[in-house]
Amino acid sequence: MAIYKLQVNGKTLQADVEADTPLLWVLRDHLGLVGTKYGCGIAQCGSCTVHVNGSATRSCVYPVSAVGTSQVITIEGLSEKGDHPLQQAWDEIDVAQCGYCQAGQIMTAAALLKQNPKPSMDEIEVTMNGNICRCGAYHRIRDAVKLASSKI
Amino acid sequence: MTNKTTNSRRDFLKMTAITGGGLVLGFNWFSAEANAPVVISNSAMAAGNIGFNSYLSIATDGTVTIMSPNPELGQNIITSFPMVVAEELEADWKKVKVLQANLDNKFDRQLTGGSGAVPHSWKLLRNAGATAKFMLIEAAAKVWSVPSSECTAANSFVTHSKTGKKLSYGELAEAASRIPVPSTVKLKDRKDFKLIGKSVRNVENRKIVTGQPLFGLDFYREGMVYAMIQRPEQFGMKLKSFDGSIAKSMPGIIDVVSFKNNVAVVGKSTWQVLKARKMLKIEYEKEFDLESTEDHDKLFLNLMDNGQATVRRKDGDVDTAFKNAAKVIKGEYQCPFISHSPMEPMNFFAHVRPDGVELVGPTQTPARARAEVSQLLKVPEDKITLQLTRLGGGFGRRLKNDFATEAAELSSIIKAPVKLIWSKEDDMTAGTYRPACRYRFEAALDASGNLTGYKLRGVGINSGNPTREHNFPSGAVDNLLIDSVEHKSPITTGAWRAPITNFLAFAEQAFIDEVAQAAGKDPVQFRLDLLAKAKKSPVGDIRYDISRMEGVIKMAAEKSGWGKKKDVSQGFSVYFSHASYVAQVADVIMRNGLPVVKKIYAVSDCGQVVSMNGASHQVMGGIVDGLGHAMYSKLSFRDGAADQNNYNTYRLIKMKEVPEIETHFVDNGIDPTGLGEPALPPTGGAVANAIFKATGKRLRNQPFIEEDVFKTVS
Numbered sequence: 001m002a003i004y005k006l007q008v009n010g011k012t013l014q015a016d017v018e019a020d021t022p023l024l025w026v027l028r029d030h031l032g033l034v035g036t037k038y039g040c041g042i043a044q045c046g047s048c049t050v051h052v053n054g055s056a057t058r059s060c061v062y063p064v065s066a067v068g069t070s071q072v073i074t075i076e077g078l079s080e081k082g083d084h085p086l087q088q089a090w091d092e093i094d095v096a097q098c099g100y101c102q103a104g105q106i107m108t109a110a111a112l113l114k115q116n117p118k119p120s121m122d123e124i125e126v127t128m129n130g131n132i133c134r135c136g137a138y139h140r141i142r143d144a145v146k147l148a149s150s151k152i
Numbered sequence: 153m154t155n156k157t158t159n160s161r162r163d164f165l166k167m168t169a170i171t172g173g174g175l176v177l178g179f180n181w182f183s184a185e186a187n188a189p190v191v192i193s194n195s196a197m198a199a200g201n202i203g204f205n206s207y208l209s210i211a212t213d214g215t216v217t218i219m220s221p222n223p224e225l226g227q228n229i230i231t232s233f234p235m236v237v238a239e240e241l242e243a244d245w246k247k248v249k250v251l252q253a254n255l256d257n258k259f260d261r262q263l264t265g266g267s268g269a270v271p272h273s274w275k276l277l278r279n280a281g282a283t284a285k286f287m288l289i290e291a292a293a294k295v296w297s298v299p300s301s302e303c304t305a306a307n308s309f310v311t312h313s314k315t316g317k318k319l320s321y322g323e324l325a326e327a328a329s330r331i332p333v334p335s336t337v338k339l340k341d342r343k344d345f346k347l348i349g350k351s352v353r354n355v356e357n358r359k360i361v362t363g364q365p366l367f368g369l370d371f372y373r374e375g376m377v378y379a380m381i382q383r384p385e386q387f388g389m390k391l392k393s394f395d396g397s398i399a400k401s402m403p404g405i406i407d408v409v410s411f412k413n414n415v416a417v418v419g420k421s422t423w424q425v426l427k428a429r430k431m432l433k434i435e436y437e438k439e440f441d442l443e444s445t446e447d448h449d450k451l452f453l454n455l456m457d458n459g460q461a462t463v464r465r466k467d468g469d470v471d472t473a474f475k476n477a478a479k480v481i482k483g484e485y486q487c488p489f490i491s492h493s494p495m496e497p498m499n500f501f502a503h504v505r506p507d508g509v510e511l512v513g514p515t516q517t518p519a520r521a522r523a524e525v526s527q528l529l530k531v532p533e534d535k536i537t538l539q540l541t542r543l544g545g546g547f548g549r550r551l552k553n554d555f556a557t558e559a560a561e562l563s564s565i566i567k568a569p570v571k572l573i574w575s576k577e578d579d580m581t582a583g584t585y586r587p588a589c590r591y592r593f594e595a596a597l598d599a600s601g602n603l604t605g606y607k608l609r610g611v612g613i614n615s616g617n618p619t620r621e622h623n624f625p626s627g628a629v630d631n632l633l634i635d636s637v638e639h640k641s642p643i644t645t646g647a648w649r650a651p652i653t654n655f656l657a658f659a660e661q662a663f664i665d666e667v668a669q670a671a672g673k674d675p676v677q678f679r680l681d682l683l684a685k686a687k688k689s690p691v692g693d694i695r696y697d698i699s700r701m702e703g704v705i706k707m708a709a710e711k712s713g714w715g716k717k718k719d720v721s722q723g724f725s726v727y728f729s730h731a732s733y734v735a736q737v738a739d740v741i742m743r744n745g746l747p748v749v750k751k752i753y754a755v756s757d758c759g760q761v762v763s764m765n766g767a768s769h770q771v772m773g774g775i776v777d778g779l780g781h782a783m784y785s786k787l788s789f790r791d792g793a794a795d796q797n798n799y800n801t802y803r804l805i806k807m808k809e810v811p812e813i814e815t816h817f818v819d820n821g822i823d824p825t826g827l828g829e830p831a832l833p834p835t836g837g838a839v840a841n842a843i844f845k846a847t848g849k850r851l852r853n854q855p856f857i858e859e860d861v862f863k864t865v866s
Contacts, residue, residue, distance in 0.1 A: 001403060018403060018424070025423040029378070034370035035363015037544070038422075039495050040576045044799035047495060075363035082362040091357040094765050097773055098226030099360035100367060100495040100544030129808045132799060134495045134545050135226050136776025137769070138807040 004064050008033070009077025017064055024048045024059040027074060035075035035103050039132070046131030049104040049111075050074050056111035075103035078110060086110055089148035097135035105131050109145045117152045119145070174325040176209040177284050177333075208237055208280050210288075214308055214322030216243045219253040223264040223516050224356075225494075225543035225550070227770065227828045231355045232270060232762040233277055239347045240281030240340060243321065244308035250355050255518040255538035264516040264543075265551055265647070267730040267826030270762055274824050282337040284328070291327035292319050342760065342821055351765035356542070366542040368514035369499045369573065376501065376569040377406055379562055380425045381414045382432050383582045386792035387642040388443065389436040391415070399428040408432070409565050416562050422573055440642040442792035445488070448613060451639055452486065452590040455611045459637030464621035467692045468631035470596075473605030477596035481670045484592045485659035487854045488786035489585040489613075491802060492648055496544020497579050502559035503569035508535035509560060510569075514543040514550055521553040525560040547777075548647040552584055577797040583644030585787060587615035589655060593663040596631070601671030603629055603682065610636040610656070614645040618652055623728060624679075624701065625664070627694035628686035642792065649777065650829040653729045655854065658782060661725040661837025666850065675724045675841065676709050696728040703818050704735035704755045711816050712737035712753040720750060723842025725834040731825035732758040733818075736775070736834040738811075740842035747843045747861060749779065751812040754831055759822035771815045771831040778835030780805025783856045803857075 005014045008031065015030035027033040027050070036059055039047030043058035050059045051073040078084045086106050089095075096102050105128065112119060112127045119127070124145045133141060209217045218237050224230045234250045237243075255262060261272055285305050292310035293300035296317055303312050308321045342348075359366055384390065394415045396408030404424030409416050415432055419425040474480060500513035502525075509531055515521045518538045526533045543550060559572035574582075589612040596605030606629040612618035621634040648654060668678035680702060687698045705726050708714070714722060714737060726735040739751040754771050761767045784803040788795045796802035840851040849861045856862060 017421070020427075021421075021423045025421060029421040029423070032372070033363075034365045034372070037367075037495070038369060038497065040799045041426075042576075042798055042800060045495065075361075082358065087361040090361045091353060094351075094353045094357065094769070096226075096354060096357060096360045097228070097769055098495065098543060098545040099356065102360050103363045106361060125808050129806050132495070132804055132806065134493065134547075134804065136773040136780070136805070136810070138776065138810045139772060139813065140769075142807060 004067070006064070006067055006072060007069060008072045009074060015064070019063060019065040021064045022060050023050065023062045023064055023067060023072065026064050027059065033074050033076055037100055037103055039101065039104070044132070045101070045104075046108055047101045047104040049107040049131070051107060051111055054111065054114060056108045075107060078106065084110065085148040085151045086113070086144065089144040089151070093140045093144040093147060095137055095140040095144050097137050101131065101133050105133065105141050109148070112145070113149055113152060118149055121146065174209060174211040175284065175287065175329040177280060208241075208284055210284065210321050210325040210328070212322050212325055214244075214247050214320050216241065216248045216308075216321070218248065218250055220250050221253040221256070221262045222269045223514070223518065223540055223543055223546075224252065225264055225514075225516065225546040226773075227264065227269070228354055228763065228766040229264070229269050231352060232766055233273060234355070235347050235352055235762055236274065236277040237281040239345055240278045241285050242305040242307065243281075245347060245352070247308055252540055252542070254540055255522060257534070262519055264546060265548070267732070267828040267830060270824045271731060271759075271826050278339050279337065282339050283334060286334045286337050287328040287331040288321055288324045290331045291324045294331075295319065295324075295327060349761050349764060352763045353765070367496055367544050368501070368512070368541040369496055369544070371501050371512050371541060371571065373501065373503070373569050376503075376571055377418050377420065377566070378422050378425050379416050379418045379570050379572050380429050380575065381416045381558060381572065381578070382429055382434060383578065384413050384436050385581060386436070386442055387583070387644070387789075388438060388440040388792040390439040392435040392437040394435070395433040398431040398433070402428040402431065407566055409562070411561055411565060414558065418562070418566055418570065426575065443641055443643060444790050444792075445788040448588055448789075452611050455637045455639060456484075456590060456592055456609060459611060461609060461635035461637050463633070463635045464617060464619050465626060465632065465634045465692070467626070467629070470605050470607055470631045470633045473631035474594070474596045474607075477605060478599040479597040479670055481595045481597070481667050482593065483663045483666050483850070483852065484590065485662065485852050486590040487586075487588060487655040488788060489588045489643065489645070490648065490781055490785045491580045491585055491787055492547040492549030493576075493580060493802065493804070494543070494545025494547055494549055497576055498549070498555040498574035499572060500556040500559040501569070501571045502556070502563040504529060504560060504564040504567070508537070510537050511556060511560065512539040512541065513556060513559075514541050515553055515556060516543070516546045516548075516550040517553060521556040524553055524557050528557055529560060529564055547649045548651065549579075549584065552646050576799070580787070580797045580802060581794045584646035585643065586648035586654065587618070587645040588613045589615055589618045589652075591618070591656065591659045593659070595663070595667045597667070597671050601673060603667060603671070605629065605631040607632070608634045611639070612636070613639050613641045614643065615652065618656070620653060620656060622693060622695040623660075624696055625682050627690050627692060627696075628682040630691055632691070643789065650729055650832045653727065653833040654778070654781070655836070657725070657727040657729070657833030658836030658840060658854070661727065661834065662840045662850065662852075665723070665837070665841040665844065674715065676705060676714055679705055679726060697733070700733045700757045700818075701726060701728060703820070704733045704757050707816060707818060708735035708737050708753060708755040711755060711814070712739070721842050721846035723838045723840065723845060725837030725841060727830070727834040727837075729830045729833050732756065732827060732830040734771070734831050734834050736838040738838040738842040740839070740846045742846055747846050749811040749839055749842070751814065752779070752835065752838065753814045753816070755816045755818065756827065756831060757818035757820065758827040758830065759820070759825040761817050762824060767817060767827055768815045770827045772813050774829065774831030775813055775835050776805060776810050778832040779811070779839060780809070782836035782839065782854050783809070786855050
């Protein structure tokens with residue numbers, strides 16, 4: 001066990017955990033940030049996606065010891081007022097069904113738009129294809145990313 | 153549609169004002185005998201012994217609050233229920249607030265399953281809204297000393313038409329609570345609906361997109377511990393002995409305990425528990441046969457010919473019909489086990505205290521969870537509370553409450569509040585599953601291509617009845633025999649979204665296509681001819697509505713341009729399940745020698761649509777679910793153990809694999825008949841029939857991806 005000081009959503013937070021603890025469980029069990037979801041635990045579904053220094057990262061396989069001074073952004077910190085263009089588009093298109101995978105979908109899309117603010121439908125599909133939505137809301141996820149990109 | 157509805161007097165309670173003022177109208181949600189509202193007082197609420205179980209309240213600031221009793225798993229009942237109330241109430245939708253109700257003894261049907269919530273509650277919800285509106289209008293008329301017939305309600309205001317005077321629902325709420333509850337109220341004509349049938353967004357969108365703690369796995373209680381269970385990895389094995397000493401010595405681990413076939417690791421965080429669980433040393437011993445998919449494949453063939461079949465339906469004389477047939481067509485179809493695999497893994501919180509039990513978590517059947525915990529721990533039900541959380545998907549998996557009873561049993565052993573978490577691997581390998589089934593269809597045609605005989609034998613593993621013997625084409629064939637054989641297995645199965653029909657519909661609709669082809673008839677016309685025959689001279693019991701089925705078939709043919717497209721191969725399918733009708737057409741093209749599903753058209757008759765986008769989401773999700781599992785998903789077994797245990801080996805459909813989907817709804821004014829499941833069953837058949845047209849090859853086994861048409865590149 002060791003104390004890790006993490007830069008999460010613009011704040012310095014600390015957790016006393018083992019070095020191999022995935023960032024996902026540090027966020028959820030130790031820092032009370034449960035918006036980041038546990039889905040598969042093996043980086044296959046994307047529910048746990050957060051940003052580490054701006055890159056979409058599967059937090060379920062990312063050990064806390066690797067975080068260092070990197071800036072971690074979770075769904076709770078994506079925007080101050082919950083009004084990121086993607087969050088607004090998700091509401092406008094009414095994307096969610098059960099909603100469980102959506103934080104990971106939004107974080108994956110947010111990293112894409114940061115890098116490529118005007119992606120084509122193909123680019124959206126290539127990036128989002130790694131995020132599973134068991135309810136099958138894929139059409140609306142794609143449309144919402146497109147809508148958000150038109151407002152950036 | 154009836155526009156008058158009667159309130160049962162004996163259920164009314166006359167009340168005094170409530171805290172903070174306003175109107176609180178209670179009603180018997182799902183009460184069989186009376187969908188009757190009551191006005192509720194503080195004292196009555198506190199006493200807790202009155203005959204209501206939910207309420208609609210209007211506060212003096214105009215906020216309308218309605219409880220939503222059903223578990224929410226993405227069917228969006230938390231939005232569509234209040235829409236129905238607000239419609240009749242003439243409430244300003246922006247002022248409507250929805251609260252998730254916890255388990256309450258007085259709910260009769262507080263569950264999510266069977267596509268039944270809206271059909272069950274439709275009249276009650278409308279009645280509740282209309283009753284409150286009536287009382288608000290009466291209250292305003294009294295204030296102004298005018299006849300209530302001169303007053304109208306709209307947008308959370310009552311207006312006196314002659315003078316233009318206006319009072320808000322908030323201003324009227326207190327006075328309305330002193331108006332007697334009417335014995336009858338008039339419901340709106342559907343042509344005047346302002347909300348129902350329109351697109352209204354999910355009321356929980358904001359919480360979802362900002363990562364608020366909504367789900368069971370997000371629940372946290374100060375002082376709670378985390379636990380995971382190691383269950384036998386092979387169905388048929390039982391626990392013999394275990395050594396948890398290494399696990400127990402690991403950091404953060406509080407205890408290792410055993411009950412039934414389970415070894416549970418309890419600790420201070422999920423990760424510590426996950427790591428320690430891998431260090432358990434467990435010996436299992438054989439209790440039942442360890443079955444493999446290979447065994448099941450042989451068993452299916454054997455039982456198909458030699459099994460002791462249970463007759464499900466028999467009309468006429470099939471033997472003679474087949475003896476005299478000009479042509480006999482046979483087709484067999486088989487599906488594997490599949491996992492429900494909702495995104496949120498199974499989990500539940502339990503705190504067993506000396507004075508009672510507290511349960512919190514995601515379940516489709518909260519009342520059943522409580523009953524099972526009551527029986528297990530010998531604690532009376534009234535000492536058990538259950539708080540519902542949003543469900544990260546269900547698909548039938550959370551109809552079963554094994555995770556809730558495990559959590560309760562564990563809490564009673566370790567005497568601490570505990571959150572039990574299943575890993576994705578636990579969920580995929582420990583059951584329950586959609587049962588594996590095999591079907592044999594046989595059809596007899598006369599010289600003119602008329603269907604004179606029809607036989608279906610279903611063989612299933614822990615399937616219950618694997619047939620739906622009264623579905624189409626039963627009723628349209630003079631000589632028909634449907635029977636089934638079930639094999640009992642240690643591999644646990646359960647209801648999976650659209651139970652049985654999720655595969656049976658594919659098999660049946662693919663076979664009908666084969667028969668139509670053999671008869672030299674267009675597949676759509678062939679179905680319409682059968683329905684016309686069923687209408688004219690019905691055979692035996694017919695439990696589907698022939699006109700509604702004809703309606704979706706004709707509309708799907710029209711919307712999809714059936715028979716008019718040159719550049720795509722089209723496949724047709726139609727199915728009646730639960731109480732709704734859905735017809736689908738799939739457009740398939742060939743790309744690099746492989747079939748690709750380009751588009752699926754869906755026409756649904758689910759009666760009145762409540763939320764248009766909610767309904768469309770159910771249909772699109774059902775199609776993606778039906779296509780994805782038909783194409784890609786299977787669980788196979790070796791010596792009782794599942795070969796696939798997570799998304800790296802168990803394939804789910806992804807974004808790039810979904811076709812365009814076009815949804816249409818029949819607008820016929822029938823009361824709602826449900827939509828959570830009915831759009832799923834037809835998809836596999838429409839796709840397989842289109843692939844046949846494109847390739848000349850029949851798909852008979854799921855997942856399709858393992859069939860030859862997807863392997864050979866020509």
